[in-house]
Amino acid sequence: MTTASRRLLGAALALLLSAAVPVSAARADSEPAGVPQTVPALTNWSPGGGSYEYGPGVRLVADDAASRRVARTLADDLRAAGKGTVPVTGGPSRSGDIVVDVEPGDKQLGAEGYELRVGKQLEITGAAETGAFYGTRTVLQLLAHLDEIPAGRTVDVPQYKERGVGVCACYIHISTDWLENLVRDMAYHKLNQLLVEIKVKSDAHPEANSWGYYTKSEIRRLVALGEKYHVTIVPEINSPGHMDPWIQDRPDLQLVDTDGKAQPSRLDITKPEAFAYYKSLIDEYAEVFPADWWHMGADEYMLGSDFAKYPQVLAYAKAKYGANATPQDAFIDFVNRVGAYAAGKGKHLRIWNDGLTGANTVPVTPGTTVEHWLNVRTKPSQLIAQGHPVMNAAYSLYLVRGGFHTNTKKLYDEQWDPRSFEGEKLASRDGITGAKISLWPDNGRGETENEVAKATFLPLNHIAQATWGAPHPDATYAEFTARAEAVGHAPGWQDTTRVPVPDGTYTLSDRGHRTAPAGARLTRTPDGYVTIASADGTTCLETRSGKLTLNVPLEPGSAVTWEPCDAKDTLQRWQLAAADGGYRITSAITRMALDADTDGRLVQYPPDQKAPTTWALAQR
Known part of the structure; x- marks a missing residue:
């Protein structure tokens, strides 16, 4: 059966099913009960019988260049979402597959709309590549919170361009x-x-x-x-x-x-x-x-x-x-x-x-x-x-x-x-x-x-x-x-609130030259950065010198100094990232790296103006 024939048969079945299945007495502007949840919500959902289950034998079936591009991006995102490595192949399709199809003749879908049919396999159709891509976003959202996707059909087209x-x-x-x-x-x-x-x-x-x-x-x-x-x-x-x-x-x-x-x-x-x-x-x-x-x-x-x-x-x-x-x-x-x-x-x-x-x-x-x-x-x-x-x-x-x-x-x-x-x-x-x-x-x-x-x-x-x-x-x-x-968030979205080291007191050094002789106390902040305090917790590293722009010190090379600790002061928050066997430390606000001059003075610099210092952290 051709893709077009499958679509015509699916549409007819969906109309019959939608006439037979009662819709809950929800508000007219609200989504009826039983529609799988996505953002944006699915429109014109017609429920069917059964469900689709994503399994280990799933393949992405795409027969033309545009469809294959969409399918390859979906494969990347399925892998990023922890759904395994899914091959992209040509037809014919079989039960359990996800079919991606770009059919330029389908004018009802426009440049960004798509049709999704859920049964023993998932079928995504767009009149343009972008529409098919948006169909794959719906699939990713459904797989993010459903073990099985209920059968049905939707034609989903945006109201605004x-x-x-x-x-x-x-x-x-x-x-x-x-x-x-x-x-x-x-x-x-x-x-x-x-x-x-x-x-x-x-x-x-x-x-x-x-x-x-x-x-x-x-x-x-x-x-x-x-x-x-x-x-x-x-x-x-x-x-x-x-x-x-x-x-x-x-x-x-x-x-x-x-x-x-x-x-x-x-x-x-x-x-x-x-x-x-x-x-x-x-x-x-x-x-x-x-x-x-x-x-x-x-x-x-x-x-x-x-x-x-x-x-x-x-x-x-x-x-x-x-x-x-x-x-x-x-x-x-x-x-x-x-x-x-x-x-x-x-x-x-x-x-x-x-x-x-x-x-x-x-x-x-x-x-x-x-x-x-x-x-x-x-x-x-x-x-x-x-x-x-x-x-x-x-x-x-x-x-x-x-x-x-x-x-x-x-x-x-x-x-x-x-x-x-x-x-x-x-x-x-x-x-x-x-x-x-x-x-x-x-x-x-x-x-x-x-x-x-x-x-x-x-x-x-x-x-x-x-x-x-x-x-x-x-x-x-x-x-x-x-x-x-x-x-939730998209596959591949990086959680930037993760801190790569536990709270504690560390020796903070650059190229073997200790910059905090008494130790540096690192403490995670509620928003996912760290404060770097003296061992007694009274002073914290802060960038505050130089010309202010929108209340932020944005002058490259300006000093980073030890100031009285203030939990509300965002200029005392730093981001740690693993790099070159140590860590790069970046101001949460200025987005400049914490660097050490040759004389040991602490300064901030954009990473393209001065190679960021790699800091060694040894827990004490």
């Missing part, structure tokens, strides 16, 4: 391990877009390489992981505001006010050399980010400020657009010039919405995607009418490091969905691309990465549910929480 997470790795460096965990978990929950405001170490502008950057090799590795797991990595360099990571040492590009004071966070949009500088950054990012998107931010350029302090901006606008032009027109002009340049490189432009206040005569180029986070005069419905795809990036979906956290329970109980913007609720999904949660480092030392990961778990599950399917699959938030916990 953009299902995302935004991360500002723009000032405070976030470890690549953390970002890779996020990519895996996003894909596992069928989220498809990671939008990162991020600083790539520049070859063209070495003067801009203050710490917080990522090397191009690190970015290429992250992008490759995203490509494997169908997560598009969209880069952002926020401009023309928030440019201080790039122009703090370029006063010639900074906007200067009427008092002659330069603004290191504001690019002077009236200067041709400022636009040329920004274009060169786009060029360099294009080397490592193949995404068809460019995010330029465009937020908070003058929020809380007064254009009157910068008369050169109005002069520029009038010179270009006439006597009725406004200062805002110069800002929109910069946005449109960036959009045109990005389009020339095959990239679509994305911006935040707060700069679109309506105080302009020049329109933003239609087709520019607007991410709506702030309630200003120009509403989402107006943006859609003006020809802009709109993504919901509401402030209510924010997690601010050391500050505001989204109230996921409240959103779930209110049955929030992507039509609910700040200041406006739309009746239709038309023009809405989707939604994302956003992670911001406003107080960079307010929480550690592990604390942020824990806080993000349920918001990530919720945004996955609300952008893929019905926003309220369970009658209560407690039930939705239980669903998320049953599904």
Whole structure:
């Protein structure tokens, strides 16, 4: 029997079975009883008779190149999940197999939908490779908490095309391990877009390489992981505001006010050399980010400020657009010039919405995607009418490091969905691309990465549910929480809270030179790091010197010193990782390595600027 014939027969049987099997009297917006639990919840589930049991003879059957790519990724993840090594083979299939099939002619599935049929074998069908891949994510989730998968069928198609997470790795460096965990978990929950405001170490502008950057090799590795797991990595360099990571040492590009004071966070949009500088950054990012998107931010350029302090901006606008032009027109002009340049490189432009206040005569180029986070005069419905795809990036979906956290329970109980913007609720999904949660480092030392990961778990599950399917699959938030916990994390997700050594007092040494003569007391913190205290427990290693950025000391080479122990001080938390027969010790907050200078002085350095010290720990 051909795959198409099996699908037609399966569909007919499923319709008969669904008519014969009663559905529990659940709420209309909640998932019926008996549906296997996943996040997002399965839609249109038709139960069958019997079940599928994953056994030792299982094979992954795939007959074409696209199907085999999906099957090989599934094999990797089954192995990572502790399900053994499963061979990928061609047909015919047999009982117990998992069949992966990409059938381009199935238009009902679209680019990301899939059909799953569960019986004596599992059959996953997508009209495109991405759809088949998402079918395998459902299978992995089911195998994570079920010994046997009940028979049935579903056709599962997302409601929104953009299902995302935004991360500002723009000032405070976030470890690549953390970002890779996020990519895996996003894909596992069928989220498809990671939008990162991020600083790539520049070859063209070495003067801009203050710490917080990522090397191009690190970015290429992250992008490759995203490509494997169908997560598009969209880069952002926020401009023309928030440019201080790039122009703090370029006063010639900074906007200067009427008092002659330069603004290191504001690019002077009236200067041709400022636009040329920004274009060169786009060029360099294009080397490592193949995404068809460019995010330029465009937020908070003058929020809380007064254009009157910068008369050169109005002069520029009038010179270009006439006597009725406004200062805002110069800002929109910069946005449109960036959009045109990005389009020339095959990239679509994305911006935040707060700069679109309506105080302009020049329109933003239609087709520019607007991410709506702030309630200003120009509403989402107006943006859609003006020809802009709109993504919901509401402030209510924010997690601010050391500050505001989204109230996921409240959103779930209110049955929030992507039509609910700040200041406006739309009746239709038309023009809405989707939604994302956003992670911001406003107080960079307010929480550690592990604390942020824990806080993000349920918001990530919720945004996955609300952008893929019905926003309220369970009658209560407690039930939705239980669903998320049953599904858990993606295969290959690394538990970064594990500490490789037990609590105790150690001799801490570098190349045989003891740096803590009285011993160092290592104690695991609740979030999975260690404090390194003196033997009497009164002082702890801390990095606190140098220039602060978002309340974090980010100056390479700055001293690490012994300070009075404070359990609440995140700058006293360190991550241990086995390396070269010893351990690498990294600050939980600055993400710089603990190093010893030749004179024995303790300092912090980025790992690409100085080979990290390997520390020996001998328990006393």
